Amino acid sequence: MSVPHAIIASFPDTPSFYHAAEKVRDAGYKKWDTYSSFPVHGMPQAQGQPRSKVPIFTFCGGITGFALGLSIVWYMNYFDYPLIVGGKPFFSPVFPFPIMYELTILLAAFGTLGGMFLTNLLPQHHNPFFESDTFLEVAGDRLLIAIEARDPKFDVQSTRQFLESIGGTNIEEITV
Amino acid sequence: MASSPNDSPLSPTQAAILSKVEPAELVEQPLVANDRDFNWVTNKICRIVETKTPTWWWVCMAMALLTASFTGMGLAYLVSTGVGVWGLANPINWGWAIVNFVFWIGIGHAGTLISAVLCLLKQGWRTSINRAAEAMTIFAVICAGIFPLFHVGRIWFAWWLFPLPNANAIWPQFRSPLEWDVFAVSTYGTVSVLFWYMGMIPDLGVLRDRAVQRLKLGAYEGSSWLTKRMDIFRKYFYAIFAMGWRNAGNHWRNYEMAYLVLAGLSTPLVLSVHTIVSFDFAVAQLPGWHTTIFPPYFVAGAIFSGFGMVLTLMLPLRAVYGLHDLITQRHIDNMCKICLGTGSIVGYAYIMEFFIAWYGANPYESFAFINRGFGQYSWAYYMMFACNVFTPQLFWFKAVRRNAALVWVMSIFINVGMWFERFVITVTSLANDFLPSSWGYYSPTIVDVFTFFGTFGVFSVLFLMFVRFLPLMPIGEVKYVMPQADPHCHSSHQKGEQH
Numbered sequence: 169m170s171v172p173h174a175i176i177a178s179f180p181d182t183p184s185f186y187h188a189a190e191k192v193r194d195a196g197y198k199k200w201d202t203y204s205s206f207p208v209h210g211m212p213q214a215q216g217q218p219r220s221k222v223p224i225f226t227f228c229g230g231i232t233g234f235a236l237g238l239s240i241v242w243y244m245n246y247f248d249y250p251l252i253v254g255g256k257p258f259f260s261p262v263f264p265f266p267i268m269y270e271l272t273i274l275l276a277a278f279g280t281l282g283g284m285f286l287t288n289l290l291p292q293h294h295n296p297f298f299e300s301d302t303f304l305e306v307a308g309d310r311l312l313i314a315i316e317a318r319d320p321k322f323d324v325q326s327t328r329q330f331l332e333s334i335g336g337t338n339i340e341e342i343t344v
Numbered sequence: 345m346a347s348s349p350n351d352s353p354l355s356p357t358q359a360a361i362l363s364k365v366e367p368a369e370l371v372e373q374p375l376v377a378n379d380r381d382f383n384w385v386t387n388k389i390c391r392i393v394e395t396k397t398p399t400w401w402w403v404c405m406a407m408a409l410l411t412a413s414f415t416g417m418g419l420a421y422l423v424s425t426g427v428g429v430w431g432l433a434n435p436i437n438w439g440w441a442i443v444n445f446v447f448w449i450g451i452g453h454a455g456t457l458i459s460a461v462l463c464l465l466k467q468g469w470r471t472s473i474n475r476a477a478e479a480m481t482i483f484a485v486i487c488a489g490i491f492p493l494f495h496v497g498r499i500w501f502a503w504w505l506f507p508l509p510n511a512n513a514i515w516p517q518f519r520s521p522l523e524w525d526v527f528a529v530s531t532y533g534t535v536s537v538l539f540w541y542m543g544m545i546p547d548l549g550v551l552r553d554r555a556v557q558r559l560k561l562g563a564y565e566g567s568s569w570l571t572k573r574m575d576i577f578r579k580y581f582y583a584i585f586a587m588g589w590r591n592a593g594n595h596w597r598n599y600e601m602a603y604l605v606l607a608g609l610s611t612p613l614v615l616s617v618h619t620i621v622s623f624d625f626a627v628a629q630l631p632g633w634h635t636t637i638f639p640p641y642f643v644a645g646a647i648f649s650g651f652g653m654v655l656t657l658m659l660p661l662r663a664v665y666g667l668h669d670l671i672t673q674r675h676i677d678n679m680c681k682i683c684l685g686t687g688s689i690v691g692y693a694y695i696m697e698f699f700i701a702w703y704g705a706n707p708y709e710s711f712a713f714i715n716r717g718f719g720q721y722s723w724a725y726y727m728m729f730a731c732n733v734f735t736p737q738l739f740w741f742k743a744v745r746r747n748a749a750l751v752w753v754m755s756i757f758i759n760v761g762m763w764f765e766r767f768v769i770t771v772t773s774l775a776n777d778f779l780p781s782s783w784g785y786y787s788p789t790i791v792d793v794f795t796f797f798g799t800f801g802v803f804s805v806l807f808l809m810f811v812r813f814l815p816l817m818p819i820g821e822v823k824y825v826m827p828q829a830d831p832h833c834h835s836s837h838q839k840g841e842q843h
Contacts, residue, residue: 186831189593202593205386205550206823208831212597220601226609240507244515253519266524266620270531273613277535277606281542284602288595291587298590301560306591307553309382 170343173296174316175327176303177336182208185311188334189214192313195330199319203303203312222283229279230272237268296344303342314342373674375468375825380669382823389547389817390554392665394578397812400664405808411801418795419494427497429791436774436786441495443766444796446621446642448488449529450762452536453614453643454650455481459539460610463603469678471821472670476661477654478540479814483806484653485533487799492525521623528620535613539606541585546599547815549589552582596820618646625769632712632773635700641693645762648686648732651679652758657807659752661816670817673746680739680751683758687736690765694733708778720785721772724764731761 179185182204189202193216202211212220238261245251246259261268285291297303297314306312313336315327324341331339354362376385422429432439455477462470493502504510505526516523555578564572589595622638655676662671701713716725735757738744745751776783810816823829 182829182831183833203591204593204596205382205546205591206820206829207596207600208593208829209824210831211593214831215593217594217597220598222598222601223605226605241518244507244509245518249509249514251515251517253517256519264518266521266616266623267518267527269616270524270527270613273609273616274531274534277538277609280602280605280609281538284542284598285587287598290589290595293583293588295588295590298556301557304553304557304560307550307557308386 172317172324172341173344174314174342175322175324175331176203176297176300176312176314176338176340176342177331177334178302178338179311179313179336182311184335185313186211186214188313188336191334192315192330195321197315197319197321199322200313200315203297203306203310203314205307205309221287222280225279225283225286226276227279229282230276232279233271233273233275234268236275237264237271241267296342300340300342302338302340373672374827375471375672375674376822377669377672380826382826382828385670385822385826386550386554386819388667388670389815389819389822390551392811392816393551393813394554398664401808401812404804408801408804408808412798412805413801414794415490415798415802418791418798419490421791422494422795423499427495429789430795431786431788431792433784433786435777435782435784436771438770438774439786440767440788440792440796441491442624443763443770444799445488445491445495446766446770447649447763448484448491448799449532449621450618450642450646450649450766451653451759452481452484452488452532452650453618453646454654455479455484456532456536456539456610456614457647457650458654459543460607460614463607464611467678468825469675471825472667472817473654473658473675473679474821475540475543475814475818476658476810476816477650478536478543479807479810480650480653480657481536482533482540483803483810485529485536486806487803489529489533490795490799490802521620521627524620525624528617532613532617535606535610539610542599542602542606543818543821544815545586545589546591546595546820547818548582548586549591550819551815552579552586555579555582615643618642625773630773630777631706631708632716632769634709635697637693637696637700641690641697644686644689644693645732645765648683648690648736649759649762651683651686652755652762655679655683655751655755656759659748659755661811663748665816667817670822676748676751677745680745683755684736684739687732687739687758691733691736694729712773712776715776716768716772719772719776721768721775724768725772728761728764728768731757732765735761 177188179188185202185204186208189211192200193214202208202215204211208214241264242259245264250258252258256263302310303312313331315322315331321327328339328341380388430439430441432441455474458470458477459474462474493499496502496505505516505523507516509515516526518524555575558575559572559579619639619642622642625633626635626638628634658671659676662668698713698717701709704710716722735754738754744754771786775786827833
């Protein structure tokens with residue numbers, strides 16, 4: 169027996185797509201998303217989504233990189249094998265600054281990419297959406313809104329009617 | 345200005361004239377020409393990798409592989425014989441290897457500038473060129489990395505560059521700009537790959553979905569046996585790297601934030617990399633190297649040469665794939681103007697170096713510059729000056745910028761000039777330093793020439809592979825700058841219908 173996973177509806181152009189997203193948000197749905205092959209300006213607000221949490225990962229990566237840069241230079245040139253260069257102090261936070269600078273950026277970049285994957289719950293190679301031909305057309309120019317069955321307000325009949333009422337066409341049920 | 349006509353202090357005649365005067369309509373050139381729709385953009389970019397490999401690609405690939413083999417042979421000879429096969433001899437121990445390293449690493453800078461700095465500055469025109477420029481960055485860093493790595497002579501000890509203890513338990517010494525350079529260049533290469541890859545994820549998803557669509561449709565009658573197998577390959581290849589991207593609004597939200605943050609990280613990175621490369625010279629006490637102008641001057645030169653290379657690569661690609669609606673005259677104009685701007689900064693730096701050498705009243709410094717202009721390497725200096733200072737000035741003229749063939753030729757001049765700049769800096773200062781008794785003259789050997797010549801082949805092989813297998817332009821970003829993508833657009837731009 170096939171269990172409904174989501175109901176998808178298509179929209180003809182970006183403005184109607186955007187305004188439909190605002191209506192889904194205002195109707196109180198929680199487990200839903202928009203699908204488009206390009207980022208739509210202002211869509212996070214229209215979907216009522218909070219600010220992305222990716223910068224937190226960036227910050228953690230950056231702090232780690234800075235501390236790592238500082239500590240490797242201290243450990244290697246001061247603690248483990250003090251290296252005499254021109255009779256200068258073995259350690260100072262000034263001369264290895266480029267090391268700290270570069271490692272800060274390096275680990276912050278890894279944090280950002282990792283944060284993007286974590287916040288988006290990727291990699292996720294299987295998803296019931298991929299079975300739908302309509303969904304695959306998002307790669308071209310289709311604009312979709314999908315309300316998922318795990319939403320507490322989800323009901324096959326009323327959700328379908330709701331999507332029709334906000335201008336959705338080609339309404340399709342995706343099953344698992 | 346907000347006053348209504350009734351209470352305006354204008355006389356009736358003035359008011360009558362004013363009512364007739366209409367503000368001139370400022371037409372902004374669209375970033376995607378000819379009013380194309382979303383599907384057109386997707387098809388145009390995807391078909392570059394989905395259709396049969398064109399003949400010119402095979403021809404270019406064969407030539408590139410042949411050229412690349414020169415580097416392979418040069419390096420094999422060097423490793424088996426010793427670093428003496430290069431023309432390095434006292435006092436010039438930094439010859440072509442360092443010149444080529446700085447040349448290639450500089451080329452890379454335009455890619456990061458386009459993807460990061462222009463992103464932060466909200467320059468919409470970057471979208472259609474940034475992917476290829478980022479690819480150029482990565483491949484240029486690979487070519488650059490070859491030279492210092494083999495310049496160490498005993499390549500099997502190259503791991504001493506990394507923060508690992510050697511056989512005597514000694515660690516690298518972090519006061520050396522050369523060690524900073526290891527960190528700067530390896531970070532630059534890594535972050536460029538991360539940025540490039542992350543930007544590509546949505547497009548890999550598009551290529552995956554299109555392959556799945558074709559496989560589901562199953563219309564393979566009449567096509568060769570390879571066509572279907574290639575689609576099966578594409579389905580899995582692109583799916584693995586797309587990581588299950590679904591084009592969801594939530595995905596885009598986090599992706600756009602991550603993209604912005606990476607752009608913010610890459611901007612200080614790109615400025616630091618060539619700054620640290622310039623420290624390799626500026627921290628030394630050699631006349632002609634020991635100057636504070638080096639970091640900004642190197643960064644400007646790097647961007648200048650990088651944009652030269654972007655033009656060298658993109659103009660033929662635009663012609664061969666008919667991408668004129670995506671890389672419009674506006675894009676070319678903008679790139680030419682950046683060449684003009686950075687080229688002028690470089691020209692200013694050349695003149696300022698001379699001025700400071702005189703004003704600083706250091707006889708060695710003055711000699712170094714007079715020697716550059718009139719000494720044994722003056723031919724290289726004039727080559728550099730002609731290519732870097734005079735060539736970009738032609739970009740003031742609209743007629744020049746609109747002549748794609750001429751722009752392409754000038755972009756080659758820029759690359760030649762920037763190579764000579766590094767030659768002049770590296771070699772003239774080393775050849776004639778403080779003591780005339782230690783002076784020398786450097787000439788490269790045939791191994792030097794072959795190894796450098798071959799890196800253009802290495803670069804071309806990688807770039808051709810990129811063009812053939814990966815999306816040449818960020819599809820989502822190109823669509824984003826189209827009027828149809830604006831959710832508040834109420835013009836006639838409706839999706840698809842008008843064609």
